[in-house]
Amino acid sequence: MKFRVLSALACASAFCFAASAAQADVTFIGYQTAPNAGETLVTDFEGGPTLGDVTFLLPGYTLSGDGLLFTGSVYGVSAAPATSATTKDTTQYLTLQRGDMVTLDTPLLKSISFYIGSLDRFNSFTFHLADGTTEVVTGAILAALPGMDANGSQTGFTSNGRLTFTFDSSIDGIDFASGGNSLEIGDIAAVSAVPEPAAWAMMILGFGGVGGLVRKRRVWLAPA
Numbered sequence: 001m002k003f004r005v006l007s008a009l010a011c012a013s014a015f016c017f018a019a020s021a022a023q024a025d026v027t028f029i030g031y032q033t034a035p036n037a038g039e040t041l042v043t044d045f046e047g048g049p050t051l052g053d054v055t056f057l058l059p060g061y062t063l064s065g066d067g068l069l070f071t072g073s074v075y076g077v078s079a080a081p082a083t084s085a086t087t088k089d090t091t092q093y094l095t096l097q098r099g100d101m102v103t104l105d106t107p108l109l110k111s112i113s114f115y116i117g118s119l120d121r122f123n124s125f126t127f128h129l130a131d132g133t134t135e136v137v138t139g140a141i142l143a144a145l146p147g148m149d150a151n152g153s154q155t156g157f158t159s160n161g162r163l164t165f166t167f168d169s170s171i172d173g174i175d176f177a178s179g180g181n182s183l184e185i186g187d188i189a190a191v192s193a194v195p196e197p198a199a200w201a202m203m204i205l206g207f208g209g210v211g212g213l214v215r216k217r218r219v220w221l222a223p224a
């Protein structure tokens with residue numbers, strides 16, 4: 001069952017008291033590798049070898065920063081995102097080591113989603129809102145949401161899956177960063193802030209097709 005809650009649980013955190021803070025709806029679906037219904041794939045991180053020349057990056061988007069394109073797992077360096085309790089992403093993904101930051105500049109977006117592997121508390125996502133402000137969601141914030149953990153588990157259903165952020169206003173970029181090893185990101189997908197009619201139809205269909213694994217909460221974002 002899909003649901004939307006102005007979360008009492010989020011209010012248990014300090015972020016609830018930032019009266020002017022922006023808000024984002026957060027959806028997490030463990031092990032869901034595919035983009036959500038109605039989304040368009042932004043990049044799958046194939047190709048390279050450097051961030052600037054991945055084979056496919058949707059027009060209008062720019063990737064820059066310190067991340068590595070990686071396949072497989074190396075202990076203490078990077079772990080391929082889990083796609084089930086016993087399987088891993090066998091394709092190329094983005095990994096950020098301690099201190100790394102990668103920026104994805106985007107057209108105006110209503111929502112963005114990406115596959116996250118072994119979420120850690122020290123992973124962070126800084127959203128650039130169209131009004132020029134920035135808002136930060138850390139792994140520690142996400143760990144407080146039902147159905148999610150940020151314990152770095154390389155197999156867990158609650159720390160490997162598709163993470164979706166939907167905004168009341170538009171964003172035009174996101175910074176991925178990590179205070180430790182590592183932040184692992186698979187396919188990124190997005191919904192434009194100005195969808196085509198066909199996209200609306202797909203989204204409406206998508207709303208009816210989501211199964212019982214959705215955990216959706218509204219988080220209060222911490223100003224950067």
Ligand SMILES: [Ca+2]
Nearest residue numbers: 044091092093
């Ligand atoms: Ca890939």
Ligand SMILES: [Ca+2]
Nearest residue numbers: 117118119182
């Ligand atoms: Ca990790």
